[in-house]
Amino acid sequence: MDLIEHPGEGALRSGRHAPEPTDARAAAIVRLLGGRSIVLVGMMGSGKTSIGRRLAARLGLDFADADAEIEAAAGMTIADIFERHGEAYFRDGERRVVARLLGEKQRVLATGGGAFMMPQTREQISRHGVSIWLKADLDVLLRRVRKRNNRPLLANNDAEDTMRRLMDLRYPAYGEADFTIHSGEGPHEAVVETVIAELEAGLPGVGRLASPAPRASVRVELDKRAYDILIGPDLIANAGDHIAHVAPGAACAIVTDTNLAREHLPALQASLDRAGVRHSTVTVQAGEPSKCWSVFAHVCDSVIAARMERGDMVVALGGGVVGDLAGFAAATIRRGMRFTQIPTSLLAQVDSSVGGKTAINSEHGKNLIGAFYQPGLVLADTGALATLPLREFRAGYAEVVKYGLIDDAPFFAWLERNWQGVFARGPELTEAIRKSCASKAAVVARDETEQGDRALLNLGHTFGHALESLTHYDGSRLVHGEGVSIGLACAMRFSARLGHTSEAEAQRVDTHLREVGLPTRIRHIAGWNAGAGEILDAMYQDKKVSRGALTFILARGIGQSFIARGISGDEVLAFLKDELDDSRKARVASRE
Numbered sequence: 001m002d003l004i005e006h007p008g009e010g011a012l013r014s015g016r017h018a019p020e021p022t023d024a025r026a027a028a029i030v031r032l033l034g035g036r037s038i039v040l041v042g043m044m045g046s047g048k049t050s051i052g053r054r055l056a057a058r059l060g061l062d063f064a065d066a067d068a069e070i071e072a073a074a075g076m077t078i079a080d081i082f083e084r085h086g087e088a089y090f091r092d093g094e095r096r097v098v099a100r101l102l103g104e105k106q107r108v109l110a111t112g113g114g115a116f117m118m119p120q121t122r123e124q125i126s127r128h129g130v131s132i133w134l135k136a137d138l139d140v141l142l143r144r145v146r147k148r149n150n151r152p153l154l155a156n157n158d159a160e161d162t163m164r165r166l167m168d169l170r171y172p173a174y175g176e177a178d179f180t181i182h183s184g185e186g187p188h189e190a191v192v193e194t195v196i197a198e199l200e201a202g203l204p205g206v207g208r209l210a211s212p213a214p215r216a217s218v219r220v221e222l223d224k225r226a227y228d229i230l231i232g233p234d235l236i237a238n239a240g241d242h243i244a245h246v247a248p249g250a251a252c253a254i255v256t257d258t259n260l261a262r263e264h265l266p267a268l269q270a271s272l273d274r275a276g277v278r279h280s281t282v283t284v285q286a287g288e289p290s291k292c293w294s295v296f297a298h299v300c301d302s303v304i305a306a307r308m309e310r311g312d313m314v315v316a317l318g319g320g321v322v323g324d325l326a327g328f329a330a331a332t333i334r335r336g337m338r339f340t341q342i343p344t345s346l347l348a349q350v351d352s353s354v355g356g357k358t359a360i361n362s363e364h365g366k367n368l369i370g371a372f373y374q375p376g377l378v379l380a381d382t383g384a385l386a387t388l389p390l391r392e393f394r395a396g397y398a399e400v401v402k403y404g405l406i407d408d409a410p411f412f413a414w415l416e417r418n419w420q421g422v423f424a425r426g427p428e429l430t431e432a433i434r435k436s437c438a439s440k441a442a443v444v445a446r447d448e449t450e451q452g453d454r455a456l457l458n459l460g461h462t463f464g465h466a467l468e469s470l471t472h473y474d475g476s477r478l479v480h481g482e483g484v485s486i487g488l489a490c491a492m493r494f495s496a497r498l499g500h501t502s503e504a505e506a507q508r509v510d511t512h513l514r515e516v517g518l519p520t521r522i523r524h525i526a527g528w529n530a531g532a533g534e535i536l537d538a539m540y541q542d543k544k545v546s547r548g549a550l551t552f553i554l555a556r557g558i559g560q561s562f563i564a565r566g567i568s569g570d571e572v573l574a575f576l577k578d579e580l581d582d583s584r585k586a587r588v589a590s591r592e
Contacts, residue, residue, distance in 0.1 A: 025196060026059045030106075032203040037061075037101075038108045039125045041116040041174055042134040043167065045144035047183045047191065048110035051134060054192045056108035064101050065110045070094060078112075087114075095121050102128040113166070117173050119386070130203070132195060133177035138163060140185055168390040175424035176386060178202070214427045216434040220354065220374070220441040222448065227376050229354060229437045231430055235381035236317075236342060237267050240275030246377050247313050247338050251278040253303040255326035256317040257286040260344055264384060268317055268342070279315075280306035284325065288473040288480075291325055291360040291367075299329045303337075310334040313376075319345035319392075320352035320480065324367070327358030331373035341378045345388060346396025347481050349380040350403075350436035355444040355457075361473070365541035366465050372449050380437070382430055393423065394517050395481025398460075400432050402488060403439040405509065406456050409559030411435055416512055423516070456561050459553040460487030466538035467522065470530045477526045485513050489520035494575050495554040505557050522579055532576035536569060 038055065040048040049065050056063035070093060071077055081090045095118050101109055102124055109129070115121050116131070125131050136144075142160060174180075179198050183191055215232030230242065243252060252272060256265055261283045272279045282302040284290045303314065314337050316326035323341055330339035343353035359370025385393065397419070404412025421428030440457065447454035464480070464487030471478045492506035510520045522528055539550060549566045556562065 025200065029196065029199050029203065030059055030061070032199070033106065033130065035106050037106050037129040038199075039102070039129040039131045040108070040110045040134055041125075041131055041177055042113065042183070043136065043141055043163070043170065043174075044113040045141040046113075046134040046136045047144070047188060048134055051183065051188050051191050051195075052108050052110040054188055055195055058192055058196065059108065062105065062107040063110075064107055066094065066098055066101065066115060067110075067112050069097050069101065070112075073097070091115075091118060094118075095124075099124050113170070116177070117170060117387070119383075122173070122176060122386075130179070130199075131177040132179045132181055132198075133174045134183040134191070135174070135180055136183040138167065140183070171390055172388055172393060172423075172425065173386050175426075180424065214430040216430055218434060218437040218441050221445045222374060225374050227374065227378065229378040229380060229441070231349075231380045231382065231433050231437070233381065233383040235379040236264050236384060237271055239268055239315075239340075239342060239379055240271035240273070240277050242377060242379060243272070243313060243315070243340055244275045244277055246340075247311075249311075250338060251308060251312040252280075252315050252340075253306055253308045253312065253337075254279055254281045254315045254317055255284070255299055255303075255322055255329065256281065257284050257290065257319075257322050259286045260318045260322070263387065264317060264344060268315075280308070284322070286321075287475060288321055288361070291321055293360065293369075296325060296329060296360050299325060300333050303329060303333055308333070308337065310337055313338040313340055315340045315342060316353075317342045317344065318348070319343065320348045323348050323352050324357075324359050324370070327356075327373055327375070328360055328370050331358055331371040336373070339373065339375045341375045343378070343380055344384040346385055346393050346433075347399050348396075349385075349433050350396060351399040351440065353378050353380070354437055354440045355454075356448065365469055365538070366473070368541070374448075378437075380433055382425070382433065385429070386425060390517075392479070392481075395479045395485075397422065397516060398481040398485040398488065398513070398518055400436050401509075401513065402457075402459050402484065403436045405488060405492075405555065405558055406439070406459055406561045407559055408435075408439060409557070411439075412512075412558050419512075419516055453563070455551070455563050456553055459555075459561050460484045460489075460491050462539055462550070462552055463487035463490040466535050467525065469538045469541070470534060471525060471528075482519050482525075485518040486520060486522060486524065489513060490522075490579065491553060492555060493579075494552070494572075495556070497575055498554065498571070501555050501557050501560075505555075509558065532573055532580055535576050536573050539572065540569075 040052050042048055052065070053063050067078055070081070074081055078090070091114065094112055094115055098109070098111060098115055098121050101107070116125070141163060179202060181191060181195055181198060217231065218229040220227050220229065235242070243250070254265070254268065265281065269279065269281070282299050284295050284299065314326050314330035314333070316323045316339070323343060327339055327341070330337045341353035343349045353375070356372045356374035357370065358373050359367035362368040401412065401415060404415055415422070415432070418428045422432045443454050443457060446452070461484060464483030467486060468478060468480060468483045489510045492501065492509045495501045496503050496506045513520050519525065550569060550572060552564045552567050553561050554564045
């Protein structure tokens with residue numbers, strides 16, 4: 001089967017003369033498109049084909065359905081292609097078919113649900129088209145797809161669970177589309193009218209498609225150890241040039257995990273090769289358990305075995321786990337090597353990659369063994385977030401919210417207004433990362449080793465770290481950012497309980513976190529069964545405990561956090577009992 005050399009029936013018809021636009025509005029939109037195609041993306045069942053045909057007729061453009069083209073070219077159904085050749089084979093053929101259809105002529109093109117997940121396909125669409133995400137609710141999608149039995153990715157007994165997992169995986173990529181249109185249960189003509197209106201309003205500014213995506217930089221001012229945080233797309237693909245600039249002649253030991261080795265390591269290695277930088281790679285298992293003595297020793301021994309010298313560079317390619325582990329190794333190997341952070345999660349880009357905290361975990365608690373060791377460069381590639389699962393993106397967003405709560409009430413208000421743009425990976429994402437990094441950089445410059453107000457960055461973390469410890473760092477139950485989210489909400493409620501802030505302020509924070517899908521209560525942790533005393537005991541292992549006294553970061557309002565030392569354990573215990581009692585009441589109410 002060759003999906004390129006044998007175009008389907010629709011492609012054979014593509015040379016015919018296209019119909020004329022049906023009205024002046026349609027004609028104006030076609031002119032504004034400037035020869036670019038309209039490409040519909042979205043989940044199976046979102047209506048891409050039905051809406052696409054109507055939209056094409058309205059605009060006087062030809063219509064093509066990528067799946068139909070593939071089936072015609074192959075002489076078999078999509079399900080048969082999956083069964084006989086596998087998904088990887090299908091996706092490669094799909095990529096080539098989409099490229100051919102975009103290159104032939106201007107049209108309206110409906111793509112398969114997984115097509116937009118391919119970076120090469122997104123690049124082709126960005127170059128030759130305007131993308132529209134038809135976004136439908138889960139119940140609508142399920143009703144539509146259950147009418148047909150030809151969906152290979154739903155060929156199991158739990159279509160709803162599969163659809164939810166696909167939505168979590170694909171929505172971040174769909175969010176990169178130029179327009180998002182809700183596709184509900186109403187008539188398709190109504191959706192077409194909405195598309196027309198959105199194109200009229202938005203196309204004059206779609207010239208941004210041909211322009212570079214937004215970039216930003218933040219300087220961390222630490223005298224002779226100052227360094228830059230670069231934020232924007234394609235930084236991994238060009239990392240070799242940046243590293244060679246800050247460390248001429250240095251070799252690199254890349255530390256990454258099993259997930260990132262598949263996803264981003266080849267691009268980094270190719271970039272280093274082009275820049276003439278010698279490199280080796282150490283790969284660890286993905287997940288919090290890798291922040292331990294045995295894996296730390298393995299990383300150190302591997303870097304030394306690769307004949308890396310003190311002037312060479314350790315490069316952390318990954319999320320917070322990899323950054324903490326690689327940074328601590330860089331701080332200790334040969335008494336200190338150069339260090340570059342390439343964070344690939346939102347949480348790492350806005351928090352753990354900036355400021356020089358490096359650590360591994362102890363059986364007694366999180367991040368108890370480590371060092372302050374600053375990188376020489378941070379490359380926050382926003383393109384790496386395109387395939388980040390929604391749960392991980394949300395977890396990182398909790399750290400973004402934290403910066404607004406610490407000392408920037410206007411930023412928190414900005415997030416309340418613009419969070420959807422952040423989650424859609426629009427220009428708002430770059431701004432949110434820049435603002436977060438700038439906030440942290442300012443604190444780090446004032447207090448590098450947490451002797452004073454750098455402790456404010458731990459807002460929510462005393463609660464969050466204790467919850468993580470008691471779930472044994474089981475990411476299926478609780479990931480770090482979710483612990484931070486619950487911790488932020490708890491810190492605000494505890495502040496209100498102590499009379500520092502109002503219940504309304506605490507509720508406002510809770511509302512925003514829940515609005516984006518983050519947990520805010522201990523009861524939201526799956527299988528939680530620890531008591532208030534156990535949580536308090538875990539808190540006493542926190543790094544912020546001094547001479548047995550608890551230190552919390554509390555708030556006098558949004559953007560008005562402060563360090564509260566010597567908090568009574570009895571006060572904390574009473575608060576935790578009430579929080580857990582609230583959890584029990586909520587569980588009983590849900591059963592009733």
